Amino acid sequence: MTGYESYNDQELTELLRLGDRTAFGEIYARHIAYLYRFAFHIIRDEEECTDAIQDVFTWFWENREKLHITNLKAYLTAAVKYKLTRVIVASKRKEAIFCREIPVEVMSQSDDLAVKELRTVINDFVQTLPPRAKEIYLLSREQFFSNKEIAARLGISEKTVENQMTITLRKLRVYLGKLSFWSIFYKIFPAAWGIAPLNVPNNV
Template sequence: MSTYTAHSDHELILLIRQHNRAAFEQLYHRYAEGLYRYAFNILKDEAECADAIQEIFVWFWANRESLEVSEPGAYLRTAVKYRLTRSIQNSRRRAEILASQAATPEQFTDDSLEVKQLREVISAVVAALPDRSARIFHLSRNEYRSNREIAAELGISEKTVENQMTIVLRKLRIALGKMHFWSTLL
């Protein structure tokens, strides 16, 4: 039994920022199952849901020092929501998944305030990128091209594409982590 079960979410976040692994594990145990159920209700794929939840918590731990989180439950749920939205957009099962969610289409609307704000931040970060980096990001995230396809089109190596995407995604994470609204939404 964890010694952190009686701690509030706020206390856990403060301890996590100090690299307290046991506090992070308590936060994980507090929210992971509910997040998994939420994801499974949408994707209906155990492995994909488990991967999504794992990815969110790994990112959370890796960025623990810079996160400004007041409500970790809402933060994690919204992070999962965006992760699932990205998965659905790139999925071959997109039509099937969206059809099964017909009763709750608001989960995937592109005109929600959160999505608009997220797009604004992404646009600002991409606008500040060098032309080639912005082009690579566009081909990857908007046209859903593979690294191989991007490399062939631009006449560069796949490794260069991977490196550029890593840099761009890191910049996006930093920008999103610093945004005040992000901490209240997520």
């Protein structure tokens, strides 16, 4: 017993960011069984599941200071899922894996968690924007105003709106790229967010 069992995930994440190895161990112990079951439902190979999860936790520790997490289980689930995406694409068994029926509750739950966590990551980024850039982004992406409508509303040129959005989306791609597996989510589902695919690092 380390005494860390009483900490919630948010408290453990904050300790992890400070380099607390015991907190990291507790996070691993708390979530490893669920993550393995989740991975095995998808890929049905013990060694590949174990390797994928170990890679995720290695990345998780090495990048602990950069993490922006509000739901740890969602974050880890999404990381494992998109690590498995790489494994499946490279696998000789990919046709068999894709053809096998994966329980709907497994995929729908993980997708829902991933989207919620991604929205939180994006919201964190938006809060760092200058006031005018933030206002333009929110009008465009959350209220679905056209560039012309935003320009009229704010009393600026349509070209200014376009330039501001280009700069903001470029910054967002860089921001997500630093968080590694979220950039994979954007690469796979860019249309859902109105953002061009990213150049994704291979060391997820």
